[in-house]
Amino acid sequence: MAFKTIFISIILEALPFILLGVLLSSFLHVFVSADTIRKWTPKQPWLGIPFACLLGIVFPLCECGMIPVVRRLLRQGMPLYVGITYLLAGPILNPVVFASTYMAFRAQSEIVYSRMALGFVTAAFIGWVIYRFVSGLPLKSSPAHGANHHHHHHHEPAASAEYSGGTGVQLFSLRRWGSVISHASDEFFEMGKYLLLGAFLTAGIQTILDRDILAAVADSSWTAHLFMVGFAYLLSICSTSDAFIATSFQGIFSAGPLLTFMVFGPMLDFKNTLMFLAAFRLRFVLLLLCLITITTLTFSIVWEEWVLDWLKINLAVR
Amino acid sequence: MSEASKTSIHALVRAIILFGFTLYILYLNEQGTLNYYIAPRMELYVKLAGMALYALSIQQALHAYRSWKHRTVDQSCSSCSSAPQGTWWKHTGIYMFFLFPLALGLFTPDTALGSQLIERKGMNFAASSNLQSSAPKPNSAVLQDEADYQQPQTQPQQPEVPTTSGTVTDNTFQASDGSSSNDRDDHASSGDDTAASSMEQPDNQLIDDLTVSEGSLTEEELALLFPEDNALFAGYAKYARTVYNDEIIEVPEHSYTEVLTTLDLYKHTFAGKSIRISGFVYKPDELESDQFAISRYAMQCCSADAAPYGVLSSYPRASSLEEDSWIEVTGTIQTTTMNETEVLAIEVLKVRSIEAPDDPYVYPNFDFGL
Structure with a gap:
């Protein structure tokens, strides 16, 4: 019965965030034109990437809400590398996650800052790789939108063309809000099924996986880091609460693997791979998967080796 | 259609x-x-x-x-x-x-989550481990003997000696070690018998010396026992001072993990005091037949992140307690060693079975120690 408790609790916890995500995404779809987004996004990558990394401070969404929003932004003309950078950095570099990490690691502020910095560096690096090496938009055309095009051709373009003028004036149009809600429920069902599957499997893993095996893994640095990647992937908890899970491992694991857990988890986990697959083409998802895994692992090991101790001493002196 | x-x-x-x-x-x-x-x-x-x-x-x-x-x-x-x-x-x-x-x-x-899942989640017997930079490791045993009961106050300033330690870390380490022995001198010269006696307790040994709890301490003595010199522990030190003279130290629901953390931080000082705590019974296989853990789940957001906290309790009739039943326990605070870590423990004197609380979990109290 513990399975049910965890399964339902993950769904209940994620519901507000995924709803916020789909509502925001639908709002962007209906009210904000592609032109506006293109105008607001910096053109140069050296500006665009930091911009995307810090966008999470203004739009603090966690990973469940993030994917529908980013998919929408990409459809509306945000460059791919900016979208992906936001997708990766957003769930880490945002005030909600900072607060929860700070709460969890009150004693070791170096971990809190390390998490934020590593999130920034990793996302920026991946964004740069995508800027250099990926061209085209690897978005999947979703069934719902295919149908839209099929039936009334005027509908989808209308969203950007007809509304692109004075959007502010029509903010109170009832029909417009009706279509926000309608889009939101389309996306809710599209994204929700992956959330449900993720919650189902996570609950299964949490009730089956024994934590005693972990201590053996924690011995060597490499296996500890690798294990944390795998664990974060399977556990699929929201980035707003994963810091608390990380603290519960403190006795067993050192700060490095915990950082890996807290940087990798928000960027990539089981639940959000499924959501990625709903939004992006398979090949791109695989590329992203490899990129994220290799980059976070390398960066976090390097960070542990050379930066963490230095940071710790400097913060302690203060 | x-x-x-x-x-x-x-x-x-x-x-x-x-x-x-x-x-x-x-x-x-x-x-x-x-x-x-x-x-x-x-x-x-x-x-x-x-x-x-x-x-x-x-x-x-x-x-x-x-x-x-x-x-x-x-x-x-x-x-x-x-x-x-x-x-x-x-x-x-x-x-x-x-x-x-x-x-x-x-x-x-x-x-609600019960003992069934604790094996999977892993019980946290040392509540203050979240605050201390790492669980005590065998090779740091010397350091612990030295710092002993002052360990909670001084540890954060001492960077862990990393395996690849450079000269800089060594220096810092030396410096803070020196200051901690100064602290000790202060205590000794103040003629505070209680502090001295608890300090001389050898590590990893059950403390059944009850003299510590005799009489109540004055403000100054308390201030020496629980100095607020570290911002990190100030809240816990403050709380420790307010409850130290209590006849029975209660572990309230509204700051369950915080109070356990306080007691675990200053476990050597609190050893011998009376405690009252409630929770459900957890009896894993690795415990002795006269032991059980009194436990609660601490939840942050949802039950997926709930972490079980427990206090190891020794009770001759532990086998008569039913797993997952809710009890209130009154006993004496002790320390004991578990998996090479020194943890807080209770020698149970009285067990009373209670109704399961409306809210089975406990939550972090962000106002604690303010």
């Missing part, structure tokens, strides 16, 4: 599912079992989500009605989307998947 009537059926099914989730949230709220799944500070968001779901379901229902009415006419409603593509069995599968948690939620009893 026409496209419009398909759309209508889809919208209807969606409306029902969305409304189902709204009802489920309402139902949990009415039953008072929402807190089995979600921390109180998250409940507002879940309720708001329930309202949003309700709005979505109303819209879908209207959409279903409109599509049905227009099913013979050419569909011209521009604000509504049409039926998703795909075969009917695929959609049925997906909708069933959405109905599954609802069915599971409504037709099986709501239960």
Whole structure:
């Protein structure tokens, strides 16, 4: 019965965030034109990437809400590398996650800052790789939108063309809000099924996986880091609460693997791979998967080796 | 079947599912079992989500009605989307998947997490381990003997000696070590017998010397025992001072983990004091037959992140206690060694069985020690 408790609790916890995500995404779809987004996004990558990394401070969404929003932004003309950078950095570099990490690691502020910095560096690096090496938009055309095009051709373009003028004036149009809600429920069902599957499997893993095996893994640095990647992937908890899970491992694991857990988890986990697959083409998802895994692992090991101790001493002196 | 009537059926099914989730949230709220799944500070968001779901379901229902009415006419409603593509069995599968948690939620009893899951989650016997930079490791044993009861205050300033330690870390380490021995001199010269006696307690040994609890201490003595010299521990030190003279130290629900952390931080100083604590019984295989753990789950957001906290208790009639039953325990604080870590323990004097509390979990108290 513990399975049910965890399964339902993950769904209940994620519901507000995924709803916020789909509502925001639908709002962007209906009210904000592609032109506006293109105008607001910096053109140069050296500006665009930091911009995307810090966008999470203004739009603090966690990973469940993030994917529908980013998919929408990409459809509306945000460059791919900016979208992906936001997708990766957003769930880490945002005030909600900072607060929860700070709460969890009150004693070791170096971990809190390390998490934020590593999130920034990793996302920026991946964004740069995508800027250099990926061209085209690897978005999947979703069934719902295919149908839209099929039936009334005027509908989808209308969203950007007809509304692109004075959007502010029509903010109170009832029909417009009706279509926000309608889009939101389309996306809710599209994204929700992956959330449900993720919650189902996570609950299964949490009730089956024994934590005693972990201590053996924690011995060597490499296996500890690798294990944390795998664990974060399977556990699929929201980035707003994963810091608390990380603290519960403190006795067993050192700060490095915990950082890996807290940087990798928000960027990539089981639940959000499924959501990625709903939004992006398979090949791109695989590329992203490899990129994220290799980059976070390398960066976090390097960070542990050379930066963490230095940071710790400097913060302690203060 | 026409496209419009398909759309209508889809919208209807969606409306029902969305409304189902709204009802489920309402139902949990009415039953008072929402807190089995979600921390109180998250409940507002879940309720708001329930309202949003309700709005979505109303819209879908209207959409279903409109599509049905227009099913013979050419569909011209521009604000509504049409039926998703795909075969009917695929959609049925997906909708069933959405109905599954609802069915599971409504037709099986709501239960809070219990001892069953502790083995998987891993029990936290040392509440203060979150505050200390790392669990004591065998090679740092010397350091611990030296610092002994002052360890909580001085440890954060001492960077862990990393395996690849450079000269800089070594220096810092030396410096703080020196200051900690100065502290000790201060205590010794103040003639504080209690402090001295607890300091001389050898590590890893059960303290059954009850003289520590005799008489109550003055403000100054308390200030020496629990100095507020470190911002990190100030809250705990402050709390420790307010309860040290209590006849029985209570572990209240509203700051359960915080009080346990305080006691665990200053376990050598508190050894011998009386304690009253409640929780459920947990008896894993690795404990002796006269031992059990009195435990609570501490929850941050939802039960997926709930972490079990426990205090090792020794009680001759431990075998008579039923696993998962709720009890209130009165006993004496001790320390004991578990998996090479020194932890807080209770020698149980009295056990009283109690009703399971309305809220099975405990939550972090962010106002603690302010």
